[in-house]
Amino acid sequence: MIRVRVSPEPIDLAAEHARVERGGAVATFTGLVRADDGVEELTLEHYPGATEAALERLAEEATARWSLAAATIVHRVGAMRPGERIVFVAACAPHRAAALEACAFLIDRLKIDAPFWKRERRGTEARWVEQRDGDRGAAARWD
Amino acid sequence: MRVLYFAWVRERIGTGEEQVDPPAGTATVAALVDWLAGRGEGHAAAFADRTRLRAAVDQVFVSLDAPIAGAREVALFPPVTGG
Numbered sequence: 001m002i003r004v005r006v007s008p009e010p011i012d013l014a015a016e017h018a019r020v021e022r023g024g025a026v027a028t029f030t031g032l033v034r035a036d037d038g039v040e041e042l043t044l045e046h047y048p049g050a051t052e053a054a055l056e057r058l059a060e061e062a063t064a065r066w067s068l069a070a071a072t073i074v075h076r077v078g079a080m081r082p083g084e085r086i087v088f089v090a091a092c093a094p095h096r097a098a099a100l101e102a103c104a105f106l107i108d109r110l111k112i113d114a115p116f117w118k119r120e121r122r123g124t125e126a127r128w129v130e131q132r133d134g135d136r137g138a139a140a141r142w143d
Numbered sequence: 144m145r146v147l148y149f150a151w152v153r154e155r156i157g158t159g160e161e162q163v164d165p166p167a168g169t170a171t172v173a174a175l176v177d178w179l180a181g182r183g184e185g186h187a188a189a190f191a192d193r194t195r196l197r198a199a200v201d202q203v204f205v206s207l208d209a210p211i212a213g214a215r216e217v218a219l220f221p222p223v224t225g226g
Contacts, residue, residue: 031226044225045149045150046149046225047147047149047199047202047218047220049202050199050202050218053202054204075225075226086226087225087226107226110225110226111223111224111225111226112223113204113223114223114225114226115149115199115204115218115220115223115225116223116224116225116226117149117150117220117221117223117224117225118224118225119150128150128151128221128224129224130222130224131221131222131223131224135226
């Protein structure tokens with residue numbers, strides 16, 4: 001079972017976790033807005049339609065590669081505050097190794113394959129976040 | 144052809160979407176970008192550094208040398224930063 005959702009609504013962890021519990025092991029990753037460098041607001045822009053399609057393809061690839069019972073990708077868009085959840089990914093498999101690997105694959109590849117863009121605001125100053133070399137390296141290990 | 148812009152590409156151009164009719168012979172995304180860059184100062188600024196530009200043709204990520212023959216929608220944007 002694949003679940004993909006891109007929405008400005010806050011992410012309900014308990015509900016999402018319950019939905020993905022379809023087998024012996026669930027591994028999850030949750031990304032939060034960092035507060036440690038003076039960011040007051042983070043805004044996520046995306047490419048409607050293409051984003052959902054990219055996330056569906058990722059979830060399908062993970063499901064086939066690790067024989068998952070379920071995969072979930074929920075990504076928030078719009079404006080959010082430090083401490084709020086940006087993204088939740090989860091993989092459910094019969095055993096932990098597949099669930100953990102698939103979960104890492106989903107978040108590593110999401111960072112370079114899905115059309116989202118982050119803009120940070122500190123006071124009155126806003127700037128677009130640059131892609132990090134480390135993100136490309138982390139994604140490449142799944143090639 | 145519908146052209147979409149995102150993030151700082153959209154901000155520099157001043158709009159997120161345009162309907163354009165590039166000249167015959169505009170064969171690739173790069174050629175389309177060359178032509179679009181001549182539409183105004185904002186376009187020129189958005190497309191000044193091609194190494195920081197990414198593209199999708201009909202919602203599929205492609206390189207800038209990809210063909211655009213028959214494309215209905217081309218999107219131009221910076222490297223993605225989700226997650």
